[in-house]
Amino acid sequence: MIAVTIVIPVYNAQRYLEDCIKSLMAQTMQSCEFIFVNDGSKDESQLIIEKYQKLDSRIILLNQENQGVSVARNNGISKAKGTYLGFVDADDYVSKDYFERLFEISKQTNSDILVTNFNTVSNDTIFSNVPIFEVGKVYTSKEIQEQLIPYFIKEDNLNPVWNKFYKTDVIKNYGIHFPKGIVIGEDGLFNLQAFNFAKSIFFTDYSGYFYREIENSAVRDVQNKDYFKIALQQYHYDYKYQFGVQLETNEIEKLKSIRFINNIISLTNIYLNSNFSASQKKKYIKAMMNNEVVQKIIKKYWTEIMSNKSKYQQFILYCIKVKSFFLLQLATKYSNFRNK
Template sequence: MNSLPLISLIIPCYNAEQTLEKCLDSVIQQSFLNLEIIIVDDGSTDRTSTIYEQFESEDKRIKIIRQENYGVSKARNKGVKAATGKYICFVDSDDWVEPNYCSELHNLLVTENADISIVEASYEDENGNVIFNKPTSSEKIFDGKRALILLLEDEVVQSHPWGKLYKATFLKSVSFPENLKCFEDYSTLFKIFDKAVKVVKSDEKLYHYIQHEDSLSHNLSPQTAYYFYLAIMEVFNFWQNTTPLHNQGSITKNIIRKLLMVLKRIIRNTSKEELQAEKEKIRQSFKSFLKYPVKDIGVEYYFYLRLYYYYPKLYAKLISKK
């Protein structure tokens, strides 16, 4: 075991009594044995602590960090700060992984002398039924710039922190934003990928991502939708300030698509008086997208950007009717 480098596996958790046992069972049974398992409890009030304390008593690789309920970003940041491994990976407390999750990530990274390795996920409901099959690519090895483009396109490579193995130095110099209560991963992963010279990927589905009915993706409130807007704009501003990239049309269209989705969710679920400042901030930010010609972003996005920027009341009336 000691001939292998140490991997710090970080598990943030909050009120995870329904799922944590399965998660930890899958983690301690990893075929890659040289693990440092860091559980960061974000102020749980249920039986979460009872579960991880039992595992801690039986497995010396487990370390526990407790904090008040500050959110998953602070939990991840604390985990990263405490990590002593050469590499870092994440598992969410409501998900679980195959026994070769860490070994495959490690083998990919070492074999290709890469900075980040990626495995695929199986997107499942709470009963284990597959509910989504994401696009795959014949490409398996990317230079850093190509990997960043794929991340910004958000299809072949997505902005989840899990399902990836990183050189620890990459994460030690980047923090998850603690001012965002959600979508913190979306606004952080591009900063990490921007450091990479080489990224390698496998299509093996070794991570089981469980989508719950009460998850943010199913219940995106106007306020959480606004947090998503802030994350989207951070990605956009980063992209605008980097070396010019190829595929600008597809990246821009992906960003605009998300912005319009967020705007629609906010307008349809608020009165005229609610979130006025937030709606105006979104409208003003649309000015940055007016420079893109219709051939790059398509007629629909071209039209809706201008409609909301110049005629927000008309846009709101039109969207509310749909």
């Protein structure tokens, strides 16, 4: 019987892949399987995995045509034999006792889902993140529905699957899966389903996962991804019908509206700092400002949206509300100058 299954989706990940594999091979827990799902990589990723597969019987390689990270993870889940299930991204790495510690904590607390703290690696600097929820506590079904589910709809920073540890039976018995065709945010939607069905969730401050932050990745990706279109898509999710969320419809609407406008604030900064021409930046940002959904939400939830915002964010919101690209550009330039 295998205790732990770890699924690692891989697409053109040769730059950091060996670091990831070596950290998994060094795990003190032997009752593991590491399922690498090669999503049609065109670099040396497959060859790298095959090389290490010969050295460690815990490494399993699945190859598929390029279908995206959601399909890759779903295929990995379908092959999982472990009592517990976890995920690692091919850019990241873990401490050598990581999965042994997670297994022990999960068994001790009998939690359906374990949420860990994690470390961020940025420009060779490592810092531990601050836990979002109270650690050392088991959240019951009632607390999950009242505190954690609303947080998922309103915020983004609980989304990752790589700092969570799941009972495999919960995932498989309820048919929890990564939605296909989602370019960004598939982690959050997977977790929204998992948390919704979980009977108990435990948060620990143990930090054994090392998330590698790729500098300016969002600014670069904006050339290939329409982030505003994606944000609109996320806003239009029917959380009750698609994901079985039990909150009142009005509450869901308010929470997802706040999240949507927070994303718009971030996108203004991403677009203004992108490599687009001045005319392209103006075109994209004015399209966001003039969008009917954006203006409707700002008018309806202005008080809630302005709450807990810095003066700079409040001014950005004002610029969006009055549709002033000129003022927005001035504010961003001033902020960039102050932060130099």
